[in-house]
Amino acid sequence: MKNIYKLPNNDLELGDYPYIIDPEYTTIIWHVVHICNLHCSYCTGYGSKHESLLTIIGEQELLDAFIKVKEYTKRKLMLCCTGGEPSIVKNYGNFCAKLSDNGFILQPKTNLIGNESDNFINKVNPANVALIEAALHPQPEENENLWKLFFTRAKKAHNLGFNIVIKYIATPYRINTLNARIRKIEDAVQGQIPILISPYLAGTTWPKMYSNQQIDKIMNICNIRKTIFIHRWKCTNSFKGMKCDSGRGVIMLQVTGEFLRCWNARNGRSYGTLQKGILNLDPEPLACPYSRCACTQQAMCWGLSPWNHIKDAKKEQCYYNRFVGNINKCL
Ligand code: SF4
Ligand code: SF4
Numbered sequence: 001m002k003n004i005y006k007l008p009n010n011d012l013e014l015g016d017y018p019y020i021i022d023p024e025y026t027t028i029i030w031h032v033v034h035i036c037n038l039h040c041s042y043c044t045g046y047g048s049k050h051e052s053l054l055t056i057i058g059e060q061e062l063l064d065a066f067i068k069v070k071e072y073t074k075r076k077l078m079l080c081c082t083g084g085e086p087s088i089v090k091n092y093g094n095f096c097a098k099l100s101d102n103g104f105i106l107q108p109k110t111n112l113i114g115n116e117s118d119n120f121i122n123k124v125n126p127a128n129v130a131l132i133e134a135a136l137h138p139q140p141e142e143n144e145n146l147w148k149l150f151f152t153r154a155k156k157a158h159n160l161g162f163n164i165v166i167k168y169i170a171t172p173y174r175i176n177t178l179n180a181r182i183r184k185i186e187d188a189v190q191g192q193i194p195i196l197i198s199p200y201l202a203g204t205t206w207p208k209m210y211s212n213q214q215i216d217k218i219m220n221i222c223n224i225r226k227t228i229f230i231h232r233w234k235c236t237n238s239f240k241g242m243k244c245d246s247g248r249g250v251i252m253l254q255v256t257g258e259f260l261r262c263w264n265a266r267n268g269r270s271y272g273t274l275q276k277g278i279l280n281l282d283p284e285p286l287a288c289p290y291s292r293c294a295c296t297q298q299a300m301c302w303g304l305s306p307w308n309h310i311k312d313a314k315k316e317q318c319y320y321n322r323f324v325g326n327i328n329k330c331l
Pocket of ligand 1: 036039040043084111137
């Protein structure tokens with residue numbers, strides 16, 4: 001498969017990997033909206049009823065604001081569009097096409113069920129999309145029509161040249177039947193699209209919601225981003241004091257337009273406001289003040305050297321490190 005990167009430890013990385021380890025890029029985790037068309041029991045991503053800025057200020061003004069932020073920061077920007085579900089916001093597909101035409105790299109996270117999914121796939125230039133992370137949630141898994149819709153869109157995106165991965169979250173209740181569930185997905189994608197099996201890493205219940213046997217089972221099946229999973233498993237409660245790249249290489253953009261360091265820092269200091277075109281990034285990675293990192297975006301734990309908390313790990317083994325990482329070493 002194209003755009004699969006094999007790391008020295010045999011772990012596999014995906015299409016957004018070159019941007020993630022590139023020191024010139026900052027990833028903006030943009031919460032496009034917090035509303036969603038699905039209601040997964042494990043969700044931490046929806047709740048606030050705040051309208052999307054795309055609806056409030058409109059396409060052109062929002063595009064101008066993003067361009068101003070790019071000029072202000074003098075950085076290359078990758079926009080991770082997440083939610084809630086971004087593809088339920090009117091004009092989302094069209095707006096993403098404009099962002100990609102204006103030099104932004106996109107990294108959308110989606111359930112592929114929203115009305116704007118087709119517009120996104122039809123209008124956006126695949127060359128400017130690092131990775132579509134298409135998460136297969138319980139409703140499409142249990143509803144034949146939604147299942148067909150999900151895979152029709154995923155295959156269309158793949159055929160048009162997008163990097164896409166099917167993300168499947170191995171929640172505890174899915175584990176006993178995980179092999180059969182994965183086989184069904186494999187039958188649907190027929191080897192054309194990678195399948196990312198991930199444990200449920202967010203919230204306060206990770207990792208104690210899993211038994212040791214369940215962790216072992218996921219670890220045996222997981223063959224993409226396994227390193228993140230293992231390190232996250234061992235380090236979830238050890239982030240305090242670690243120098244984290246959130247605030248410089250990764251920044252969160254709230255649905256309101258406020259830039260914050262990360263999800264944990266929702267009550268922390270503001271890094272700027274999108275509508276004003278201002279984003280003041282930290283000059284270097286700062287220590288994490290929180291004992292536990294429950295930020296849902298995996299990119300957020302790709303800090304200067306989070307892996308130092310793992311006994312005997314060496315800095316050179318930090319493949320996800322934006323400062324010492326070098327893609328040429330890893331291919
Ligand atoms: S699709 Fe995603 S955002 Fe929507 S309810 Fe499920 S987990 Fe939450
Ligand atoms: S909570 Fe996580 S993302 Fe936030 S500063 Fe700490 S390590 Fe970084």
